[in-house]
Amino acid sequence: MSREYFEQTIIRILRVVGLIFFITIVAFPFYWMIVSSFKSLEEILLRPANLGLDIRKIDFHAYYSVLFEHGFLQYISNSVYVSILTVVLSVTLATVGGYAVTRLRFRGREIMSYSILLIYMFPAIVLVIPLYVMFSRMGLRDSINLLILVYLAQTLPVALYMLKSYFQTLPPEMEHAGLIDGCSRLGVIWRIVIPLSAPALASVALYTFMIAWNEFLFAFMFLDTPEKFTLSRGVVQLAQSVHLSKQLVMAASVTVTIPILVLFLFFERRLVKGLTAGAMKG
């Protein structure tokens, strides 16, 4: 057996083992969650170690119960509201801000562009208590719009950073051409920069959406009224409730996960290819 063949074989085996290992780690809990959500309480209690799912016994009752009896319809709508508004605001502000930092010359530009990421030096848990106190005293706590503000503060730095890096790769001559052809600065951003940045904007939107959709800590601290809960907050509320039934929590978790999954599949195609091919001499 040649050395090369031996090495190839080892690499191949390791690759398969590695893939199986990571897929198991990631996919098994997911699978367990979905399967459990379709079972009845009785089924779970009788055979807790059963990994399979009997197709004939699929039970949608957990979903019905979660959505209509435990107020998850409201939580979904809250989460959608918070996430979409965060995405829109964050992408808009990051586009304008990222563009300014990349292309315009103004005093303090360098400092501003670097200090943007400073907020990441503070873990959320350090910020949450002072913010809690501050917002309580200002009487702003327990508001969904406040949550959007917090999420903006949390997502904007990375959004700005991502867009800035992308804008830097766009050839400035194209924008000059736009300026001479009759666009204002905003016109150039709208008609040239944004269409060409679609992949970057999609990534930023997805990233922001995921943060806003999944965020728990601030939602947990700042929201008191159940009608204002976001999904993640709702799931924890459900999990902590007295009559704990596993299939309900699982169904709630699925409800949280599915939108993100769909979004990912939808945006993935846009993220793949860059759009600037052919602008330049090539």
Place this chain on the structure above:
Amino acid sequence: MNMASLTLKAISKRFGKIVALYGVDLHVEDGQFCVLLGPSGCGKSTLLNIIAGLILQDEGSVLLDGQSVDRLAPRDRDVAMVFQSYALYPHMKVAQNLGFGLRMRGVPKQTIRERVLEAARLLGIEDLLDRKPGELSGGQRQRVAMGRAMVRRPRVFLLDEPLSNLDARLRAGVRLELKQLHRQIKSTIIYVTHDQVEAMTLGDQVVVMRHGKIHQIGRPETIYERPADIFVATFIGSPEMNLYRGRLLRKDDRLHFQGPGFSLDLRGLQINLEESEVEVGIRPEDIGIGQGGTTILQAKVEMISNVGSEKYIHAHLGQGTLTVRAPKEAAFQPGQIIPLTIDPHRVHIFHEGRRI
């Protein structure tokens, strides 16, 4: 076509500590093809960007038809620019690229369509209108970039090294087309290049720049025949002009130049200069090989470069070197001593760097 004269008055620009332009003055007549020529970093592109309004000058003024445009945004100056990199909009089809400027100006759709077609026909790119820039070759992109400027019918065209990304063969062809195009549309063109062949063949007026200053403005012939200073003399012309530092001497009312190891008879030249240090320049094609002319020098052949259509003979003249342009039939051997004749009237004399 509407067009305009362009006047630059004492344009200065610095980037931090680097001075890009020192008070540049220039006037370009209506319908003229003006070429800004200079080595890279001479400020010619900066000047073009200032005319376009993409860069603001620190001092001085840009006038179109005598009207200052200093306070106007690029889009309000009614100029069009062709970029070295073409800078086409990759997300738009060729037709949209061409019509973009008009669309931004609120021109009716029908008119846009007509003008786009007209320009496309002129440039021979009608069958590309539905493609995107990514599907075009370099030459085609270059045409689209030209077309995008033409469709606008601007007062002034600004071209920033538009041919430098084409390969050599294509470049010669497009250069001719550009010349013809200018004859057809007769618009004012400011053309930036570092390629002297482009400058000489295209320009009605050539502006030679270096280090942010204009060295000479003139017709291509003038620039070539009567370079204003040593920089222009050596920058224009290939192979480069032979240049010798030496002393101008007057003996028995007869002028001659004492160079390094040789002496050049300049009888018949009228020069208002006493004996002094000068530099003498002779173009390689102004040197005759063989007996017969007025001035005879001896040079020792060192090397011969054959470029096909002709030969360049590199030789030793005194302590200096010399390049002579010879017909392709010329048969010389390294080491051979050849007699040279030089017409004193074709000799360029520079005193303190300036032509006299």
